[in-house]
Amino acid sequence: MNAGAIVFMALTWIGVIGLTVFCFLRIMKGD
């Protein structure tokens, strides 16, 4: 894979995974 594709893919993946993990942890924490 070319460098541009790797960087773009990595950033997008980190973003969506980070957001999902944050939401999951916040839901687990509850009120």
Next chain:
Amino acid sequence: MILAAAGNAIGIGNLLRFPGQAAANGGGAFMIPYVISLLLFGLPMMWVAWTVGRYGGSFGHGTTPGMFDRLSRGPAAKYFGVIGVALPLIFVLYYAYIEAWCLGYAWFSLNGSFLSTPGHYVDLRVFYDEFLGQGPTHNYFPGLSTALVLAVITLAANAFVLYRGVARGIEILAKVAIPLLFVFCIVLAVRVCTLHGPDFRGSVVDGLNFIWTPQFDKLGDWNVWMAAAGQIFFTLSIGFGSLECYASYLRDRDDVALTGLSTASTNEFVEVIFGSMIAIPAAAVYFGRDQIDSIATSGTFAIGMVSMPEILRDIPGIQVFGTVWFLLLFFAAFTSSVAVAQPVMAFFQDEAKLKRPVAAVVLMLLWFFGTLPVLYFYRYGVLNELDFWAGTIGLVVFALIEVVLFNFMFGTERGWKEMHKGALIRVPGVFRFVVRWITPPALALILGGWFWGAISNNTLIPRPILQYGVVDRPDFPGQFVTGAQSGWSETEATRRQQDANTVLEEVRQTVEQAHRDLTAEADVRLLADGTLRVEAVRAERALRDVLAPAALERYLGGLGYRYEIRKGGAATPAATQVTLRIEALHTAPFIWMARLLMLVFTVGFLIAVHAIWKDRAKEATA
């Protein structure tokens, strides 16, 4: 609630429509507007939709005409809210048909219909087209009867759920099916990553480079921006009125901020990771990078529907794995169609005061008769037309109206306070600025830019399409492909493309003058290098002059249409005689019919809203 909303959001939009849109709009060229649209439109509108829904629900409104009426108190807002009832109805007309495809492919997996055997080779692109009645050949399906039976079964299942009101049972089942779908996605993605070697026409890296290499030169193309914004709304179920309908059951103490964010993030997780790791890389592996464009342009959902069976038929035990996979996909789509139909049901029940069984019967009648043209005239582009207007343009228009009402009628400050009632998180303040000052003008700009481009380039006027296919396709183990050949220079490729376009334009004009479909059949010889020599054409009189053998050869040669043996094209076929069937389809009447259908539904709901509110006003004054 989050699980239900996420279950509603995960499915066909992520795994079939996203790769189709990404491929049709240039891969990496699509992904930059897509990510920007998620941040500037998707997340803000998610919060707005949940907030508007909960607020409207506190006044007993489950659908957007009533909700918008409450947001502004002006007389016009309720009419704009009609879009949030008409769109879901238009949407389910074609969405249920795609559900039926998944059910069909589960059946085909079980009975091994798309497995190749010696002497009978299944080209999945042709298989998919013929299943839907697209293309001039009948190698694998004699007609539309299979698709029709599957559509009837799917509609009956939807009718049963809506009539009996067992949506709750479906949600419970979704809690099992959606995680299972997730596990199957992992298996398929891992399987795709292991596909490499000289036996394949391309590689996974080709597919990943295609979708993830940023292309900044396409950022000025409004069509790509429109497709990206539309896909974000489609996949997050924003703009259908269904999130508002869900949220209307919530109370002030219930959270909408974290719920909205969780719904979006779960959905995007599946879309960005699995949507990009399965269909497009698989298409690059099996068909080659150069074929992705032609597959994608044959239909929005084509790339997923042809590449997924390709992966599956390489996996031992396809009968079980393939059947379960497509059944899960069917089920995910089924939960979505039931959820999206809810605003229509809620409108009939809450506003028109129909009893649930009556509302379900009225909806199903509209649904059934609306789906028939989608099914029978698929080949004329009716499904893609509905998907374009309802699944892209309509969603953007509705989102723009909703965000304008939220900011400038209801008030951003008031809306923000409303959003944070019972909230488990604080939405970052930057989004308050985005919702008020970025989202509305940016959506308006994309709509305006797209509209200007469409008018300037006359792209809204339907033109005839030319389709062709090889008779007795199962006799050929290789594949017929289009695209520039390796020996062509860029100049030669451009010249040949122009040649093909000249022939195509002449055929189109002939069809437009004849006002009907025109057909032809050609005797073609496959040369040793796989290219085609047209020896004779038997065409209808009207088509004979513009589609002489030399012209047809120029057209096919311009597209680079040729035969390649399956694995890499290293060997060449022996010269073989084949018959090519050609159809020039007069699409205009069917495209205009689809547009009229959408208009009729929208106007019908407008009249209903007008009558209902007029009656209420009379009752209030009496």
